[in-house]
Amino acid sequence: MMTIIKKGLLCFCILCGIWCMLNRQAQAVEFGVDLPVNSKYIWRGLEVDNDPVFQPDAWVSYKGLSLTVWGNLELTNAHDMQHNFTEIDYTLKYAAAFDKLNYSTGYIYYDFPHTSCRKTQELFASLGYDTILSPTFTVYRDIDEVDGWYSTLGLSHSIELKQLLNSTLTISETVGFSSANHSKFYYGRNTSAFSDSLLSAGLKIPVTESIAIVPSVSYSALLDKSIRGADLNQRNNILWCGVNVTFSFATGKKQ
Numbered sequence: 019m020m021t022i023i024k025k026g027l028l029c030f031c032i033l034c035g036i037w038c039m040l041n042r043q044a045q046a047v048e049f050g051v052d053l054p055v056n057s058k059y060i061w062r063g064l065e066v067d068n069d070p071v072f073q074p075d076a077w078v079s080y081k082g083l084s085l086t087v088w089g090n091l092e093l094t095n096a097h098d099m100q101h102n103f104t105e106i107d108y109t110l111k112y113a114a115a116f117d118k119l120n121y122s123t124g125y126i127y128y129d130f131p132h133t134s135c136r137k138t139q140e141l142f143a144s145l146g147y148d149t150i151l152s153p154t155f156t157v158y159r160d161i162d163e164v165d166g167w168y169s170t171l172g173l174s175h176s177i178e179l180k181q182l183l184n185s186t187l188t189i190s191e192t193v194g195f196s197s198a199n200h201s202k203f204y205y206g207r208n209t210s211a212f213s214d215s216l217l218s219a220g221l222k223i224p225v226t227e228s229i230a231i232v233p234s235v236s237y238s239a240l241l242d243k244s245i246r247g248a249d250l251n252q253r254n255n256i257l258w259c260g261v262n263v264t265f266s267f268a269t270g271k272k273q
Contacts, residue, residue, distance in 0.1 A: 048268045049078040054232075056260035059090055062168065062194055063214025063240045064204060065256055067104075069094040082114050102132045118148040126158075138163035151175055166200030168213075185223045192216045193241075201242075206249055211242035220262075232262040 052075045059067035067090070075088040086109040092099040111124030123143045130137065139162040146154035151173040158168045174190035196205065196213035205213065220234035240246045240254045 050266035051076050054262035058258040060238050069096045084111050120146045136163050164203045167197035168200050169195045189219045205245045207244045230264045235259045
């Protein structure tokens, strides 16, 4: 546990250091913290944890370059891991836009403390277009433990509900495609296929200019027939919910 705390403090100090350095240059710097509690932990259609989890993250962004630290904290003792982080992800990303075209690329380092899971790394690239339903295509390439590909095609739409606490409702749908190596490692089947889908709805309720509460509900399904029958302990269709408290701030001058 102390190792995780030390890592967390180190990441916090790095984020603060970057913020202070950039703030001195009077540039636009954004930073924030998300504090979501979810009824389950679902990732790429897999039920990683079927008990409530706390999944906080902290991030800082400057001129399109961002660093995010995300963690998964067990809230129950179902796996003898209560109050322990079982996953910490570090994401470095660069995002930009040209007219209505937006794109990003980055790197993710996956760490799994207190578990037998091996650490791994992914590179990713994303391309989206600012039009109706905001289509976005993202490709992930595992360059370490898995040595496989995973890609998603996502659609989303937001509706402003000014009469309902000035909130914003966002509905999104994502379909994932898994390469043979990726499927073999995560789903237990050596097949390239459309692996999973994710339907989500979140209601962002502003509390202040910088703070918001976001209750959400999501539904995930495994799609490929062989993947659906690979693990009898995995459920093919999963519904879960959560609530997030977000804090986001900006300092300096936008250019």
